[in-house]
Amino acid sequence: MSAFALSVPVTATVAGEPHPTRSTFDVVNPATGEVFAVAPDASAADVDAAVKAAHNAFAAWRSDPAARRAALHAAADALTTARDEIAPVLTAEQGKPLAESAREVTTAAAYFRYYADMELGRQVIRDDADALVQIVHRPLGAAAIIAPWNFPLIIAAAKIAPALSAGNTVVLKPSPFTPLSSLRIGEVLRGVLPPGVFNVLSGGDKAGAAMTEHPLIRKISFTGSTATGKAIAAAAAADLKRTTLELGGNDAAIILADADPTAVAAGIFARAFSNTGQVCVAPKRVYVPEKLRAQVVEAFAELARNARIGDGTDPATQYGPLNNRPQRDRVAELVGDAVRRGATVAAGGAEIEGKGFFYQPTILTDISDGVRIVDEEQFGPALPIIGYRDVEDALARANATHFGLGGSVWGGDPEQALAVAERMEAGMTWVNTHTATSFDQPFAGIKWSGVGVENGRWGLEGFTEMQVIHHARAAKIAAQR
The missing domain is CATH 3.40.309.10 (Aldehyde Dehydrogenase; Chain A, domain 2)
Structure with missing residues (x-):
């Protein structure tokens, strides 16, 4: 079995800059059972810094759809360029064959490209002599993304890309079993996305709890076990945070x-x-x-x-x-x-x-x-x-x-x-098939397998809230007088 070592330590990304943490934790190569790297272990203070960075970047990011589209395309290009650098890191920490890791990076980049040009637009539900009534979709704010260890990059990208496209900002926390590839993506996208728009921290349950309980987080998107999903739903309920939970299956x-x-x-x-x-x-x-x-x-x-x-x-x-x-x-x-x-x-x-x-x-x-x-x-x-x-x-x-x-x-x-x-x-x-999915095909479970929908337009809508705009016609206003 071959050994793998990082050429340089990876760092967390907060507000577009390297973010040092006081502690680290070991990362094990599952093919050898041996520690091969360390990752930053985010504290509650580190989480607070990342969430505040996302919150502070929200107003500017949400206000310029054209800039968002250009930035998401640039992010897809940057990830594609870095594929052969990120894939070995993913294999070393996750265990999957290198060719599959390379496909995972490519797919993650494709998610950014897919959502870059998707627009929800305005839906007119009434247009007559009395009123114009439209439905628009507004971004929620800072979103917490918590990704699992089986497909850490694909699953994260399926959440990050629609969140950013809709005008939200993001704090990503990968699984502590597979933190390095996600941290590396944070490094690659520094300077590609505006500071604070995309923040990446690694850590364990305490960091995850600090994210889900933070008052500035308005949306939580989680993929993982049903037990953890229930705990996140309970934490979100106290502040009525919106959630998408993709949970276990049998x-x-x-x-x-x-x-x-x-x-x-x-x-x-x-x-x-x-x-x-x-x-x-x-x-x-x-x-x-x-x-x-x-x-x-x-x-x-x-x-x-x-x-x-x-x-x-x-x-x-x-x-x-x-x-x-x-x-x-x-x-x-x-x-x-x-x-x-x-x-x-x-x-x-x-x-x-x-x-x-x-x-x-x-x-x-x-x-x-x-x-x-x-x-x-x-x-x-x-x-x-x-x-x-x-x-x-x-x-x-x-x-x-x-x-x-x-x-x-x-x-x-x-x-x-x-x-x-x-x-x-x-x-x-x-x-006569199974697990056949695509970017534009809804991915959703029922019962204990999940709440909410990912992929396609539905995934984009999941990072928004509906706003009804009712515009009374001038003639109607005059008649009321």
């Missing part, structure tokens, strides 16, 4: 009786094990007719056995390590619990010996609802395959969860599969 994939077992297994496997299973909207449990279960399990198991696991810097690597030790240990715990309760391991089922947080791609069968790895979100490279009697049985079990992020149906008859998919209780459902 997506079901339902295979119908007319499906091709080999083709469907390949399609689901690629999506379930992408990013080593660390995808909120990935398939996390598969329901298959009992008559097809043996064929489907073997097709999945063969794919798992042939997967290439390794350091993300190795071009041959398909799947890297789990991002952190607690997550690797959680996957191991859930698999162990399933085996103790009678599950059969068709492939994998163990940690990979040596350094780093590696776990074998694992396929489980002879398992059903009521076992933790079926009922909970595993967020890792272990997938339960569950037999069902009929479609009604499969739907009832797929929907019997607090989660409602995504789901999919796979079958040979597209119309039948679509009819089943429409009955899944999820914010996003797919037919």
